[in-house]
Amino acid sequence: MTAFLIRRLGFAVVTLFAVLTLVFVLVRIVPGDPAQVILGDQASQEAIMALREKLGLNRPIHAQYLTFISGALVGDWGTSMVTGRPVIQEVLNVLPWTIELTLISLVIGIVIGVPLGIAAAVKRNRFTDYAARIASLLGLSFPPFVSALLLLLGFAILLPWFPVISARSGSATAWFQSITLPAINLGLITAAYITRVTRSAMLEVLQEDYVRTARAKGVPINAVIIRHALRNALIPVITIVGLYLGILIGNSVLTEIVFSRPGLGKLIVGALNQRDYTMLQGMMVIYTLVVVVVNLATDIAYGVADPRVKLK
Amino acid sequence: MSMTDIAPAPSRLRYIWNATLRAFNTNKTSWVGLVIFVIVVFLAIFAPIVTPLDPLEQNILQKLKPPSAEYIMGTDGFGRDIASRLTHGARISLIIGLASTVLAMVIGSAIGMLAGWKGGRTDILIMQAMDVLLAFPSLILGLIIVAMLGPSMMNIIIAIAMTSIPPFARIARAPTIAMKEREFVDACRALGFSDMRIVAGHILPNILPEILVMGSLWLANAIRTEASLAFIGLSVKPPTPTWGGMIREGFENILDSAWLVIAPSAAILIVIFALNLLGDGLRDAIDPKLKGES
Amino acid sequence: MSAPTQPTAGPVLSVRNLTTSFRVDGAWRSVVEELSFDIGPRETVAIVGESGSGKSVTALSTMRLLPPANSRTEGEILFDGKNLLTLPEEEMRSLRGNRLAMIFQEPMTSLNPVLTIGFQIAEALMYHRGLDRAAAEAEAVRILERVRIPAAASRINDYPHRLSGGMRQRVMIAMSLACRPQLLIADEPTTALDVTIQAEILELIKMLQDEEGMSVAFITHDMGVVAEIADRVVVMLKGRKVEDGPTSQVFKAPREHYTRALLAAVPKLGTMQGTDQPAPFAIVDQASGEMIAPEPRDRRVDPETRPVLEVSNLVTRFDVRTGVFGRVSARVHAVENVSFALRPGETLALVGESGCGKSTTGRSILRLVEPVDGTVLFEGQDVRALDKAGLRAARQRMQMVFQDPFASLNPRKTVGDAIAEPIIVHGLADATGAKRRVAELLTRVGLSPDMAGRYPHEFSGGQRQRLCIARALALKPKLIVADEAVSALDVSIKAQVINLMMELQEEMGLAYLFISHDIAVVERVSHRVAVMFLGEIVEIGPRDAVISNPAHSYTRKLMAAVPIPDPDRRKARRGLSTTELPSPMRKVDYVPPPRQWRDLGNGHFVMVEQ
Numbered sequence A: 001m002t003a004f005l006i007r008r009l010g011f012a013v014v015t016l017f018a019v020l021t022l023v024f025v026l027v028r029i030v031p032g033d034p035a036q037v038i039l040g041d042q043a044s045q046e047a048i049m050a051l052r053e054k055l056g057l058n059r060p061i062h063a064q065y066l067t068f069i070s071g072a073l074v075g076d077w078g079t080s081m082v083t084g085r086p087v088i089q090e091v092l093n094v095l096p097w098t099i100e101l102t103l104i105s106l107v108i109g110i111v112i113g114v115p116l117g118i119a120a121a122v123k124r125n126r127f128t129d130y131a132a133r134i135a136s137l138l139g140l141s142f143p144p145f146v147s148a149l150l151l152l153l154g155f156a157i158l159l160p161w162f163p164v165i166s167a168r169s170g171s172a173t174a175w176f177q178s179i180t181l182p183a184i185n186l187g188l189i190t191a192a193y194i195t196r197v198t199r200s201a202m203l204e205v206l207q208e209d210y211v212r213t214a215r216a217k218g219v220p221i222n223a224v225i226i227r228h229a230l231r232n233a234l235i236p237v238i239t240i241v242g243l244y245l246g247i248l249i250g251n252s253v254l255t256e257i258v259f260s261r262p263g264l265g266k267l268i269v270g271a272l273n274q275r276d277y278t279m280l281q282g283m284m285v286i287y288t289l290v291v292v293v294v295n296l297a298t299d300i301a302y303g304v305a306d307p308r309v310k311l312k
Numbered sequence B: 001m002s003m004t005d006i007a008p009a010p011s012r013l014r015y016i017w018n019a020t021l022r023a024f025n026t027n028k029t030s031w032v033g034l035v036i037f038v039i040v041v042f043l044a045i046f047a048p049i050v051t052p053l054d055p056l057e058q059n060i061l062q063k064l065k066p067p068s069a070e071y072i073m074g075t076d077g078f079g080r081d082i083a084s085r086l087t088h089g090a091r092i093s094l095i096i097g098l099a100s101t102v103l104a105m106v107i108g109s110a111i112g113m114l115a116g117w118k119g120g121r122t123d124i125l126i127m128q129a130m131d132v133l134l135a136f137p138s139l140i141l142g143l144i145i146v147a148m149l150g151p152s153m154m155n156i157i158i159a160i161a162m163t164s165i166p167p168f169a170r171i172a173r174a175p176t177i178a179m180k181e182r183e184f185v186d187a188c189r190a191l192g193f194s195d196m197r198i199v200a201g202h203i204l205p206n207i208l209p210e211i212l213v214m215g216s217l218w219l220a221n222a223i224r225t226e227a228s229l230a231f232i233g234l235s236v237k238p239p240t241p242t243w244g245g246m247i248r249e250g251f252e253n254i255l256d257s258a259w260l261v262i263a264p265s266a267a268i269l270i271v272i273f274a275l276n277l278l279g280d281g282l283r284d285a286i287d288p289k290l291k292g293e294s
Numbered sequence C: 001m002s003a004p005t006q007p008t009a010g011p012v013l014s015v016r017n018l019t020t021s022f023r024v025d026g027a028w029r030s031v032v033e034e035l036s037f038d039i040g041p042r043e044t045v046a047i048v049g050e051s052g053s054g055k056s057v058t059a060l061s062t063m064r065l066l067p068p069a070n071s072r073t074e075g076e077i078l079f080d081g082k083n084l085l086t087l088p089e090e091e092m093r094s095l096r097g098n099r100l101a102m103i104f105q106e107p108m109t110s111l112n113p114v115l116t117i118g119f120q121i122a123e124a125l126m127y128h129r130g131l132d133r134a135a136a137e138a139e140a141v142r143i144l145e146r147v148r149i150p151a152a153a154s155r156i157n158d159y160p161h162r163l164s165g166g167m168r169q170r171v172m173i174a175m176s177l178a179c180r181p182q183l184l185i186a187d188e189p190t191t192a193l194d195v196t197i198q199a200e201i202l203e204l205i206k207m208l209q210d211e212e213g214m215s216v217a218f219i220t221h222d223m224g225v226v227a228e229i230a231d232r233v234v235v236m237l238k239g240r241k242v243e244d245g246p247t248s249q250v251f252k253a254p255r256e257h258y259t260r261a262l263l264a265a266v267p268k269l270g271t272m273q274g275t276d277q278p279a280p281f282a283i284v285d286q287a288s289g290e291m292i293a294p295e296p297r298d299r300r301v302d303p304e305t306r307p308v309l310e311v312s313n314l315v316t317r318f319d320v321r322t323g324v325f326g327r328v329s330a331r332v333h334a335v336e337n338v339s340f341a342l343r344p345g346e347t348l349a350l351v352g353e354s355g356c357g358k359s360t361t362g363r364s365i366l367r368l369v370e371p372v373d374g375t376v377l378f379e380g381q382d383v384r385a386l387d388k389a390g391l392r393a394a395r396q397r398m399q400m401v402f403q404d405p406f407a408s409l410n411p412r413k414t415v416g417d418a419i420a421e422p423i424i425v426h427g428l429a430d431a432t433g434a435k436r437r438v439a440e441l442l443t444r445v446g447l448s449p450d451m452a453g454r455y456p457h458e459f460s461g462g463q464r465q466r467l468c469i470a471r472a473l474a475l476k477p478k479l480i481v482a483d484e485a486v487s488a489l490d491v492s493i494k495a496q497v498i499n500l501m502m503e504l505q506e507e508m509g510l511a512y513l514f515i516s517h518d519i520a521v522v523e524r525v526s527h528r529v530a531v532m533f534l535g536e537i538v539e540i541g542p543r544d545a546v547i548s549n550p551a552h553s554y555t556r557k558l559m560a561a562v563p564i565p566d567p568d569r570r571k572a573r574r575g576l577s578t579t580e581l582p583s584p585m586r587k588v589d590y591v592p593p594p595r596q597w598r599d600l601g602n603g604h605f606v607m608v609e610q
Helices: A002-028 A034-039 A045-055 A061-074 A087-122 A127-141 A144-158 A172-206 A209-216 A221-258 A264-273 A277-305 A307-311 B012-026 B029-045 B082-118 B120-135 B138-149 B153-181 B183-190 B195-232 B243-251 B259-286 C055-063 C089-095 C117-128 C133-146 C165-177 C195-212 C223-229 C247-252 C257-265 C358-365 C388-395 C415-425 C431-444 C449-453 C461-473 C491-508 C519-525 C543-548 C553-561
Strands: C013-024 C027-039 C044-048 C071-079 C100-103 C183-187 C215-220 C232-237 C240-246 C309-322 C327-342 C347-351 C373-378 C398-401 C479-483 C511-516 C528-533 C536-542 C585-587 C597-599 C605-607
Touching: A002 A061, A002 A277, A002 B120, A002 B138, A034 A045, A087 A127, A087 A172, A087 A221, A087 A264, A087 A277, A127 A172, A127 B259, A144 A172, A144 A221, A144 B195, A144 B243, A144 B259, A172 A221, A209 A221, A209 C165, A221 A264, A221 A277, A221 B120, A221 B138, A221 B195, A264 A277, A264 B138, A277 B120, A277 B138, B029 B082, B029 B259, B082 B120, B082 B153, B082 B195, B082 B243, B082 B259, B120 B153, B138 B153, B138 B195, B153 B183, B153 B195, B183 B195, B183 C398, B195 B243, B195 B259, B243 B259, C013 C055, C027 C044, C027 C055, C027 C071, C027 C215, C027 C240, C044 C055, C044 C223, C055 C071, C055 C100, C055 C183, C055 C215, C100 C165, C117 C133, C117 C165, C133 C165, C165 C195, C183 C195, C195 C215, C195 C223, C195 C553, C215 C223, C223 C247, C232 C247, C232 C257, C240 C247, C240 C257, C257 C491, C309 C358, C327 C358, C327 C373, C327 C536, C347 C358, C347 C519, C358 C373, C358 C398, C358 C479, C358 C511, C388 C398, C398 C461, C415 C431, C415 C449, C415 C461, C431 C449, C431 C461, C461 C491, C491 C519, C511 C519, C519 C543, C528 C543, C528 C553, C536 C543, C536 C553
Parallel strands: C044 C215, C044 C232, C100 C183, C183 C215, C347 C511, C347 C528, C398 C479, C479 C511
Antiparallel strands: C013 C027, C013 C071, C232 C240, C309 C327, C309 C373, C327 C585, C528 C536, C536 C605, C597 C605
């Protein structure tokens, strides 16, 4: 287990460096001179030179790379070209909003998706199964901004139960009101995904020889499903849900925009529209960090769920 | 040994056709998906005939009209016919979706098969690179690539393809490894076949169904990603109609003209749902582990 | 072995007119038809049959473990006065694992990988005896000791992946015996195990049966195992009972043609004693029941001819990488210092148990895996020195036939294309020529030329193996490495394929390297035998010398473990032992010790034991 974790940790570090390098390269392969792009066609030669100096674009490429990497690691991600504030400050301001939304959605997804997936697998090719499959396929077909719009239209405009703009004040009711629709939106899509994954993992596991063994020794059917089958089915589910978190974070961008909710999504779209390159760079670093941490957490969960991992 | 119980040999084409038919029949919902998708393709191809109004022609006098006999889906903020914009928008969605999926499918499968076939360090290196790409939320990656390269159709295709390469590589790699461990690959090597012949002539045909089925599911994904990018404002430049762009524009008037977002939303949903039905049914049909009676 | 008892108190299990059907594509198809038999107290009844005979389905029907959605059972199964087929599910469940227990074929997959073995044994006690977990696990330790698992108390918290196949089957047996059942149903419990481990497990089952006084239904395809263990035999074919009776009667005087054919096809170790040449199987015509004896032929090999294959000091090792940086932490010494020669028209059998390196040896010769040392001379040419193109050319003349004929044919190519492809690739013929050759080859292996357009899944297992042989012959090879080539086939099919291989050998002067774990088959087909253990050949020599007068202690142990399909030659109690096959995995700095050989004359060599 320890060796497994050390290896995964090593892989996380490698991933982090690779993505940081990718980010560094991506920002620099923009066609044309970034300074020119930022300042627009009308800018004077002096202004461009000054900006190039400020961005460090005149320095040799490896020096830029070293500055970027070491800065990224110690939390110095430069200052926003638009607001002039440190990028990390801007990111940390909205990060809790996104984390909150993602985690609550994930919980909703697991609470609905795992039992539904089990039920569909156990009642295979019967009504429960068909209903769960169609529902989850429908859920997966919704682009998250479309479902968000429909929720907004239905429960904030036609039935004004929730605010159109998810601002947050101190009170618990206001918090609840601001989080409900966005969390339901992402939560249901997540549930659709987890239902499918759980169903197919359960179907596979239910055909295993050891499930037959458990039945042959007279274990009651519920205990067979939960203790013998589900424990094994969770192993692939954990891996796939871990990978899915990346998609979930992407989906949160669209949800945040529709519900006018602060968060990384709004920040990144704002930075895109205003061509705030330092901000974009910082955003990519934070996304990478989040994903690497999530992957590591997935690996640990995987190691706990599967005793065979300890051997490797 | 009795040979009589063996059915007469079908020709190869007939065999493939029968297999496909069987796949559709075991899962009738795939038929629904296929029919809907074919209708959408038809509408997109014959857009100027089905919806004769010019999707770009502005008519301020007719702006924000609800659905009527003349404008069956109403008009948008510039007085343009929404039905025409939908059918023309379908072209953009389908072209971008198909092109990026095919691109990702070809490159991704080649990478995955290479990794699976070579194994060892090559495999580890390639798959770690893929994991790095996969580590990034695909929408964010697409968003940044389009933002960097500029929003043109070509760049959107590249961006979406880039985000879909790692999944295809994974999908192609696993069965390549499984095939490699089957004895027939050893038999091929023992018969003195070259690596290229084994991979292209023996392994590829065996894993192709899986890749094609994933392709139909990823086509749905690509169309969704394109719509999402367009909704954020990163797609083919206006006034060219895109579904995501139409929702973006309609969003401004959502309080009093809900049909502006409902029509394109429904269009996106129907296409993606149809493709998912199709792909899901086909996958069930080709996956022996999940097949009906076994 | 308990003496065949006349059931005094009525039978423990009584199956009456059992018919089990499955729904396939909407239609019901019966897999077991009108089957009736009894199992008396303390009695062992073997249910034997080839694949598709319905023997396993009978077991699952008795346990009611078939999926109710697409299966249907009719008739009566009386156990303890109750008809199991009409019992409410809850009552049936309270019998399973309690009064009625079952063990399965695949010990590797039949245990739950995420639960400790202690818990898996304790579970039945918790449900059926109402013990709490601590008490149940304490009892589990005692049961593990009874199935002779060393250091049982410390094994209780282990997960199944830490145990070998033989140990896992012991755990399975412990699990099924936890509640002291009246009837144990054992479905091919030793088929997946090596022969020495099989002998131990059979011994264990017999002994526990005596201790517990339970009845056993033993399902198997192996007539040797039947002779060894059963009081009575039920022979099944295509879902129906062919005949039943006391074991000795069925073996000595089979009433039905099928049984006679089946027994004739079973190779019996020791029947070839005193002969020095291979001999084909006698084939019993299943319709008339007449025995068609093979023509005696001279299959001697001229010891003066130049060997087609000379292997000397062959070494193949695999690195085991662990840790963060994938350092080589150990090596599997799969093949260690192996030398032998093989002449045209000769069959050399390579025997041994799993992990002994026999398959790796075969694959190293064709360089499907790369050896690290030694020389392989094929027709005088150094195979290890060949470049890629040279190797591909050399592989024309040395071919391989594998164990699983389905896995070794590409499912998406017609068999005609599969056989023609090597001919065309190597430029031996053009498309028309290849087509003609395919027709010839199909005919030669006993199939019809018009089958060339079919796909592998349209053929039966034996036919597929014939196809694989045809494909190997397409390149007119001189050497065929047959890696467990008949092991997966049913006995009657096995005999036919072996006879075909012998005919082809005679016709084309083929040399066979016959890799097999089945010593009774080996006795039939080979001129010479080499016994492998832990990557090394411990004994090699003429077949009769090695099998009848084994000189190495491992060879003796191996021969003693082979079950003999003759109830009169049932082995004396061996006493219980627990062997773990040692692993050929070694530390990186391991240097194999120098070996010495003793010459027993006539080409019979044995490794000197330390």
